[in-house]
Amino acid sequence: MSNRTIIIVVLILIGLTGWLMMKGDGNIDMGGEKHGAEATHIEEAKKEAQPAAVPAATPAAEAKK
DSSP, X not given: OOHXXXXXXXXXXXXXXXXXXXXXXXXOOOSOSOOGGGOHHHHHHHHHHSOSOOOSOOHHHHHHO
């Protein structure tokens, strides 16, 4: 392959990547792992995983106090 062919292929790939990002509304987060306020999906998963009724304290735990 000549250098000109490689450059043309790279430019086509860059153009296709840009087009796909625009088509997907550019809502792509390349920031990696999130912590804190940005990680709202983790908090939602924790809420769904908790049982509906959790007893406040068991009698055995109160007796040990």
